[in-house]
Amino acid sequence: MSLRHAVLGLLSSGPASGYDLLKIFELSLANVWPATQSQLYSELGRLADAGFVAVAAEGPRGRKEYAITDAGRAELRHWMTEVEPTPFNRSDMLLRVFFLGELDAEEARAYLRGRAEAADRRHRGLAELREVVAKGDDPLSVYGLMALEWGLRFAAVQRDWAAWAERELDRIRTPEDRREDQG
Amino acid sequence: MSLRHAVLGLLSSGPASGYDLLKIFELSLANVWPATQSQLYSELGRLADAGFVAVAAEGPRGRKEYAITDAGRAELRHWMTEVEPTPFNRSDMLLRVFFLGELDAEEARAYLRGRAEAADRRHRGLAELREVVAKGDDPLSVYGLMALEWGLRFAAVQRDWAAWAERELDRIRTPEDRREDQG
DNA sequence: ACGGACATGTAATCGGTTACATGATTAC
DNA sequence: GTAATCATGTAACCGATTACATGTCCGT
Known part of the structure; x- marks a missing residue:
């Protein structure tokens, strides 16, 4: 509410x-x-x-x-x-991660790469927005910049995590590992 | 859906x-x-x-x-x-940031400190959870760990951002600045 | 025998989204 | 005159939350 x-x-x-x-x-x-x-x-x-x-x-x-x-x-x-902010939100981006095993290795990789790229685009968009907003000195702009900084850091983490997860995927799903799983 | x-x-x-x-x-x-x-x-x-x-x-x-x-x-x-994940979510935590100017400096600081502490607690909770989950090798655990890693990075960013924002608050709201604003 | 876990279902309410619907004023 | 903008409102629908309601099986 x-x-x-x-x-x-x-x-x-x-x-x-x-x-x-x-x-x-x-x-x-x-x-x-x-x-x-x-x-x-x-x-x-x-x-x-x-x-x-x-x-x-x-x-x-x-x-x-x-x-x-x-x-x-x-x-x-x-x-x-007095009211505690809601601690976290639903994420259909992360929900998909749980089911990555249902995809081929290549599809899974494409998904994570897509996330990294989307995060990167977002990061660049927010950086650009910051240049535009930075001039205002009304309270909404000042605190808006704090929120914007959050968005920038968040986008960067998302981008880096997706890149990490893509590498992690290789670790999990190399043919070698697969053979071991079955053996 | x-x-x-x-x-x-x-x-x-x-x-x-x-x-x-x-x-x-x-x-x-x-x-x-x-x-x-x-x-x-x-x-x-x-x-x-x-x-x-x-x-x-x-x-x-x-x-x-x-x-x-x-x-x-x-x-x-x-x-x-094929379906693009929803790019971002509502955040009542960030919404409050926009209106921080309505609070006294001390209340605003308390809010941000509270966010940093909540993020820190969450980070520690997830780190603990990882120890418990790390043993399973079913697909849900393997990919669940990827999601968990996301949660850890996210919590860390939230914690660091809140600490940064608290310092930023000092920059914006010192008595000196206030005097200048009015002058 | 009985309590706890197993197991499914419905109803009311709420916040958010999409679409529909209407009309007044202003600038050119 | 007419198009763009200003300006408000309603209705249908959807997904999520909370509460209510019921009944069965299993272990002790």
């Missing part, structure tokens, strides 16, 4: 409409907590019902500008300081 | 009942793709409807032993070799 807190977090630095929030999600939280338009509007409705946000102003085209309330701020703080 | 493939993957090395699968999920896939009992049984029903698995034998207490079919094997291979 963190979309709620993502919205509260964004509203904590100033009022915004659902439409505004959607843009912010797309450009700064996309890699960390993606949200769709329909999700945002319904969440804003629920947050208003719960008293965590309130409509502060109305504009043209039915625009509703939401502002965080004291209760909302309290909820945000509570979530940030 | 990967629970389906997790089940197919487990059944690819031999028939099993829902109950059996549940045990395997708990002890070997728990960190990668957790599944609940109710989810497993309904997924087995759907897989049977789709022709990817079939009841191979019935035992005491209504036990139904499922076996993977050729269509199931084909689906598993397709998923492993």
Whole structure:
């Protein structure tokens, strides 16, 4: 139930409409907590019902500008300081690794190589993104850079692990070993 | 929709009942793709409807032993070799980082320190687990060790990143910087 | 005889995704 | 005038979680 807190977090630095929030999600939280338009509007409705946000102003085209309330701020703080982050996530990338034995040696190798390449692409993409973002000095950019650094380190580890695993595959699945297994 | 493939993957090395699968999920896939009992049984029903698995034998207490079919094997291979793994996951740990500016310097520091400690605990837990698992030579253990290695590297990166971020916090939020910000 | 493990199933709820649906304002 | 952007909302569906519900076999 963190979309709620993502919205509260964004509203904590100033009022915004659902439409505004959607843009912010797309450009700064996309890699960390993606949200769709329909999700945002319904969440804003629920947050208003719960008293965590309130409509502060109305504009043209039915625009509703939401502002965080004291209760909302309290909820945000509570979530940030008292609630333990979820320790890990499902990974269909790793799930496939468990079943690598079902593939031919070459297919398995191709899978791991693909992971290394994807991680490398991601690493380069984030490095590029950092150059673009580095100029901003608003809080979201400053802390966004911390998150970005995490992404860079994570991508590097993924890349290096996949390369290691590919070598490991050779160790496990050489014809010699296979013969021993059967013998 | 990967629970389906997790089940197919487990059944690819031999028939099993829902109950059996549940045990395997708990002890070997728990960190990668957790599944609940109710989810497993309904997924087995759907897989049977789709022709990817079939009841191979019935035992005491209504036990139904499922076996993977050729269509199931084909689906598993397709998923492993053709379907691109999802590139990244939501992280409420990183989401909080974006809003660190809403906390006092000390609370923010405590958050990052907590992350470093949690990662360190996890690293030690996995290292211990590796000692236990290292003995098995069944495919699930062999490839499970690859996944475990990933977990170890991931935990190490998380720990080091959190320590880095804590120092970074000092850089950003020293009283000197604050004064400059306002000036 | 009885408790623990074995064994399967259903229902309610929740958060997220996709698609549908509508309309107002602004810049050219 | 008209296209792009601004702006909100609803409905159907899907996968995951939690709780409820039931019954059997085996070892002691």
